[in-house]
Amino acid sequence: MKKIPNPRVCIIGAGLAGLTSARYLQDEGISFTVLEGTRYVGGTWRYDPRVGTDENGLPLHTSMYKHLRTNLPKPTMELRGFPVPDDMPSFPxxxxxYKYIQEYVKHFDLARHIKFLHNVILVSRxxxxxxxxxxxVLTGEEFEDEFxxxxxxxxxYSKPNYPTIPNEELFTGTIIHSHDYREPEVYKDRRVLIVGAGPSGMDIAIDVAYHSKALVHSHHSRIKFREVFPKHYIRKPDIEEFNATGVLFKDGTYEDIDDVIYCTGFQYDYPxxxxxCGLDLSPRSxxxxxxxxxxxxxxxxxxxxxxxxACLVVALDAQSRYATAxxxxxxxxPPQEEMMEEWNRRAELIRSKGRPLSDIHFLAEKEDDYYADLTEESGxxxxxxxxxxxxxxxxxAKLESLYTYRNYAYTVLDNETFVRTLEDKNINRIR
Structure with missing residues (x-):
C-alpha cells in the first residue's frame, strides 16, 4: 500500500474508538470527519433510561444500566495522555x-470534528x-463524501444475541436482553431467571439478587467461581424448554419463573x-x-x-495510534498474501482445537504480546x-469473589510493577 498524500479519513462513531482515533489524527494534522448518529459522545458509556429507539427512531446503542461500575480497575481505563482524576474510585x-470521557473530548477539542445526528447508511469501495x-437524522437529507x-x-455491544429456546412463545412472563436491562428494583420479590455467565451475566445476577425472591442462573460456563452466593441463588444448567409459567432445564428439573434476562452477548453488526468492502461479516465474527x-x-x-x-480501553487506544501511524x-x-497467510494460520489453529471462528477475536493471554507486535510494526x-x-x-480476584474484587485499588509504580491495596493496607507488590 503506497503512502497517500494528504489523506482524508472518515471515522464512524463517536464512542471511545472514534474519539481516540480523532485525538491522534488531530495530533498529526490529518484531515478527518467523525460521523455520529446521536447528539452525544461516548457511545455505550452513556446511560439512557429508555430502551428500544431514541427520539429520532434510531436504535439505542447503549447497554449501560443504573448501577454499573467498570469491571476493570481505573489504571486500565485510562486514556493515554489524559490521566484519570486522583479521586476517581478504583472501579468507577x-x-x-462518562464524565471522564466528556472531559477528554473537551480537553482535546474534539467536538468540532464531529458531525452529530448524521447516521452512516452505506460504505462502499x-x-x-x-x-x-x-x-x-432530523431532516432526512442524504450526503455522500469520498475518503x-x-x-x-x-x-x-449494541445488537443483542438472543438464544433460540423451544416454546419460548408460550411463556407468559417478561423476557428482555441485558442490552435493555436498566435497574433491578423492578424485580423486587420476583422469581428471575438469568441466562449466561459472562461479565454482564454475573454482574446483573448480583445486581438483581439484592431484590428478587429467587435468582435462578442458567449457564454452562466452565469458569470455577469460588463464590458464596445468597441462599435464594439457584444454579441451573442450560434450558430444555419453556412453558407458560416457567422453565424445564436439561437436567430434568423445573422452576417457576416470572421474568427472564438473557445475558447472552452481542452480535457483530455492520449493516x-x-x-x-471485502469483509466476511457474520453475527459472531x-x-x-x-x-x-x-x-x-x-x-x-x-x-x-x-x-x-483484553483491557478494552487500553487496546482501543493502542489501535487508534496504530491506525494513525x-x-x-x-x-x-506486509503484502496482502502475507497478511492473509498469517490470518489463515491463526484461524486454522482455532479450528484444530475444535473452537468456533469467533475465537479469532480473543486476545486473553496473548494481550501483552499483541501490544508488543503493534509497537514493533508501527513504531x-x-x-x-x-x-x-x-x-x-x-x-x-473476580474468581475469588465477585462481591469483593472491586474493593481493591491498583497503583502503577512503573511500566512493569504495580501495588494492589485493600482498605488502604498494602497487600503485595507484583513485578
Missing amino acids: SWKIY VQNMWKVKYQN DFVIVGTGH FLDKS VTPLYKYMVNIRQPTMVVMGLTVR LVKGNFTL IERVPPVMFKIRTVDTQ
Missing part, C-alpha cells in the same frame, strides 16, 4: 467514567476510494458495509483482519475494538506490560 460507576453515504481511509468505530483490526482485502479500512478478553504512512503493511509507544499484569491479577 458509568456516571463518573469505488475506484480506489471509499464512498460514504450518510443521512441527517482515502475509513475507521469503523461503532463497537459490538452499512457492503460487499465491496468479522474476517479476515490483520492485527485484529486491518481489513486485509481493503487495508485502508480499519475496524476498531473487536478484541475480546498507518494513515500517516509511518510504516508499510507507536509500547503499552506498558503492567496493564496486562493488572488484568491478570484482577481476573483472579
